[in-house]
Amino acid sequence: MKLIVGLGNPGKEYEFTRHNVGFKVLDCLAKKHNLEFTKTKFNGLYTELNTKQNKIILLKPLSYMNLSGEVIQQFKNYYHLDIDDILIIHDDLDIELGNFKLKAKGSSGGHNGLKNIEDHLNSQEYKRIKIGISNNKQVSTKNYVLGKFSKEEQEKLDIVIEKVVEIVEESFETDFTKLMSKYNLKNGSSS
Numbered sequence: 001m002k003l004i005v006g007l008g009n010p011g012k013e014y015e016f017t018r019h020n021v022g023f024k025v026l027d028c029l030a031k032k033h034n035l036e037f038t039k040t041k042f043n044g045l046y047t048e049l050n051t052k053q054n055k056i057i058l059l060k061p062l063s064y065m066n067l068s069g070e071v072i073q074q075f076k077n078y079y080h081l082d083i084d085d086i087l088i089i090h091d092d093l094d095i096e097l098g099n100f101k102l103k104a105k106g107s108s109g110g111h112n113g114l115k116n117i118e119d120h121l122n123s124q125e126y127k128r129i130k131i132g133i134s135n136n137k138q139v140s141t142k143n144y145v146l147g148k149f150s151k152e153e154q155e156k157l158d159i160v161i162e163k164v165v166e167i168v169e170e171s172f173e174t175d176f177t178k179l180m181s182k183y184n185l186k187n188g189s190s191s
Contacts, residue, residue: 001055003081004029004168005072007090007113009146010045010062018133019065019145021157022089025131026058029165042074051172065113069120076121083121087171088128089164090114091145095132098156100164102180103128127176129164131157 008023035047043063049056061071105125108114136144
């Protein structure tokens with residue numbers, strides 16, 4: 001069993017914000033497989049996807065971004081998951097919009113959602129796909145990540161989301177180290 005977590009904030013007002021790209025990836029993945037997020041447990045909205053080898057849970061924590069770790073920990077414990085079976089998809093200010101990066105471990109990099117996950121999993125060694133949202137130093141970080149994409153930005157993001165959905169699907173059956181080798185260099189992202 002695998003747990004794929006998209007980070008974001010619940011509610012219509014956050015739906016198209018930069019902080020919600022993790023939710024967007026899961027929405028696209030679910031739509032591709034004709035699934036809907038109809039189940040709730042431990043303050044998480046989820047659906048299940050069955051592949052030949054695995055049962056995959058697609059999870060959107062509803063606790064707001066900065067408290068995502070508690071929801072993830074409860075799912076991990078309930079389903080007796082190994083930390084290696086968890087993949088987190090989230091926004092990243094330090095990566096240019098249009099890029100993404102796969103990482104097997106590392107610090108939160110100042111991302112409060114990831115800090116909370118580290119605290120609850122007692123580890124930095126969890127897999128993640130970081131989706132670039134760029135950064136605008138003229139705007140406070142909070143206002144920037146809770147801001148919405150322009151039409152041009154959204155077009156760039158849509159291309160990345162489509163690619164990340166394919167990578168997530170590959171991750172169901174392929175070793176993550178191989179995926180990092182395959183995609184990180186091609187993507188041109190070094191952060």
